Amino acid sequence: MRTSIEGLLEYLIVKALAGKDNVIKALTDYFVYGESPSVIALKYDLSKHQVRGYAQRIVEKTGSVTRAKVILKYATPIILKIKPITRSLNNSFIKCLLCGEELPFQIAEDHIKKKHMSIVEDYLQSTVELMRKNIIMDHS
Secondary structure (H helix, E strand, O other), X not given: OOOHHHHHHHHHHHHHHOXXXXXXXXXHHHXXXXXXXXXXXXXXXXXXXXXXXXXXXXXXXHOOHHHHHHHHHHXXXXXXXXXXXXXXXXXXXXXXXXXXXXXXXXXXXXXXXXXXXHHHHHHXXXXXXXXXXXXXXXXX
């Protein structure tokens, strides 16, 4: 069973691997910097309803806005360094760079979770370790 922190980190790692770092940045702007969904939507080419939906999922995973803020503050710089494993072929399809499958854009994250979960697990473990080190350094 995953902790709420691991659940959120997995969610963010899958977004990064799918090439959706705009969503990660949008969530960080919302929780860490307190920007409004309307401003974020314009900045990252999302709708304000998408921003609210992503934010709601984060709160559901963490159980707290405060917890989400702290996790995103420390996790975002680490997770944004993850290179995507998908490449856009056009507006509708992506190609997985690991297995070569061509997929509709909408199912890229499901594909990553089903076919490449070991990579997600590796990134999860290293992200948790790096976050621990960064938190210890910040508090010493």
